[in-house]
Amino acid sequence: MRADARRNRARILAAAEEVFAEHGASASTEEVAARAGVAIGTVFRHFPAKRDLLAAIMKDLRRRLIDKAEALIANGDPKTAFFDYFTYLVESSAKIGTVVNLLAEEGPSIEPGEQIMALTHAFGTLMDAAREAGAVRPDVRPDEVIALLTATTHGAMAAGWSDDLRRRTVNLVLDGLRPH
Amino acid sequence: MRADARRNRARILAAAEEVFAEHGASASTEEVAARAGVAIGTVFRHFPAKRDLLAAIMKDLRRRLIDKAEALIANGDPKTAFFDYFTYLVESSAKIGTVVNLLAEEGPSIEPGEQIMALTHAFGTLMDAAREAGAVRPDVRPDEVIALLTATTHGAMAAGWSDDLRRRTVNLVLDGLRPH
DNA sequence: TTTCAACATGAGTCGTCACTCATCTTATCG
DNA sequence: CGATAAGATGAGTGACGACTCATGTTGAAA
Structure with missing residues (x-):
């Protein structure tokens, strides 16, 4: 080349x-x-084709998100790493935008494969660690939390929340995930 | 005519x-x-224009949502009416789709006026009633809850959640709004 | 320096979609 | 019944966006 x-x-x-x-x-x-x-x-x-361009962006982005997750798995405090990651994902989306169609494979649907699985797996690992540390309700399932994540991400983007509102809303969501 | x-x-x-x-x-x-x-x-x-068609649909829909809220204010149990309404809004969106751009005035932005205010006000009334009945955390603000609502609505639509996942996710969100 | 395959260019093609208008049809009123 | 204005029709227009290709340019191998 x-x-x-x-x-x-x-x-x-x-x-x-x-x-x-x-x-x-x-x-x-x-x-x-x-x-x-x-x-x-x-x-x-x-x-x-245009979708190839979108796919390439998505791939780069997924790479970054996976790296971030693995860094947190390796070095983070299990009690907070999960919450930090969730927040990080929403913040990224607020900036990067196209991120939205990531965990759900939709959009210009390409390669629902390896990376998505790695991402889902890393997310699950962080969540399990937080649960075992007693930081997350034991009865919530990963698919519900991923649904919450995509929802928050979509919401933050589509309705242009202010930085302040976004932070407060994410905290409210995360608070709901903690044990009562 | x-x-x-x-x-x-x-x-x-x-x-x-x-x-x-x-x-x-x-x-x-x-x-x-x-x-x-x-x-x-x-x-x-x-x-x-196409936006006029969209606007007309939105207007009809807002009318229905306002009616529903007022019915719940008049007849519902304050402890549950708010939660019922939240659930109802998400379910409506899952069926009707275009609903999404409702509380946020975005999309083909027309008439951010009277109806939106009525809707927001009715929503606030239900929420206040629930809070006074001790069914909702006293420290959450209405704008956060509306943000949560639009997020859940967007999420339910954009990623095609199953009926089951949608129900569980909404319940998780609502659970997070209850006092600990 | 020469050579040429790889690369860049941008005017043009094709399809789609919102919107128009000249022409035809029909509900309704006296 | 007419008469007629309100309404319906659908081929046509213009704008836009994805994608192509004939032509011109250049990095780098020999």
């Missing part, structure tokens, strides 16, 4: 992440090209 | 509610026309 090609690919990915974060996945490929400073054809050379 | 015109208007509204519920607000006006059994021109005669 030529050097300029690699550089352009990176630029396009960065631009796409910004543009899709700002205007949602319906933003035009042309705007991505403009933001990246390349012609429209170049975008389609690197990503033959 | 001629009789056939009134009939067509009603048909279009019903068709639009179905179509937008199934395919989201991005469904084409042409499909609404087809489902209603009228030509495309007829739809635009009654609703000069």
Whole structure:
């Protein structure tokens, strides 16, 4: 792969992440090209279809989220790591936007495979640890918590909550997960 | 207004509610026309722009939701009415779909006015009653609960939760609102 | 430096969708 | 019954967005 090609690919990915974060996945490929400073054809050379571009962004993002989870599993306090991660995920979504379609595989549905499983597994591990440390209600199931997570994420994005409201709402959700 | 015109208007509204519920607000006006059994021109005669059609649906829906809230205020048990209403709103959204953009005024933003205020007020009344009956934590604020509501609604829709998962998740949210 | 495959370019194609309008149809009123 | 205005029709228009391709440019191997 030529050097300029690699550089352009990176630029396009960065631009796409910004543009899709700002205007949602319906933003035009042309705007991505403009933001990246390349012609429209170049975008389609690197990503033959728009969904490929979205898929690439998602993949990068999942990678980051998995890394973060594994770091917390390795180094975090079991009592708080789960809550920190939940908060981190919502905060990321508030910034990155496209994140929303992550744990649910929807959207331009691609590769429901390995990474999703790794992510779900890491999330479960953090949750189990918190439960064993007595920080989470023993009767909540992981799918419910993931549902809560996607809901909070969707909500934070779709209705443009203020930073303050988002924080308070997330805390309220997390509070509901603690033992009474 | 001629009789056939009134009939067509009603048909279009019903068709639009179905179509937008199934395919989201991005469904084409042409499909609404087809489902209603009228030509495309007829739809635009009654609703000069697509957003007018969406607005009309929203207005009907808000009317129903307000009525339901007022019925619960008048006849319900203060301890449970709030929770029933919250559940009802999420269930409605699961069926009706377009509901999502309701309490947040977003989407085809029209008339953030009277009805929204009535809805917010009714919701607040139910919540206050529940709090005074000792059924809701005294430290949660209405805006947080509305945020939770929109989040749950968005989540239930966007990721297609099963009926069972939706019920469990809503119960988990509501449980978090009860005093410890 | 030469050479050429890889790459970039952007005007153009095709499909879709909101919306229009000239023409035809019909409910309703006297 | 007419007469007619209100209403219905659906082919057509313009804008937009994903994607293509003929042509021009350049990194890097020899």
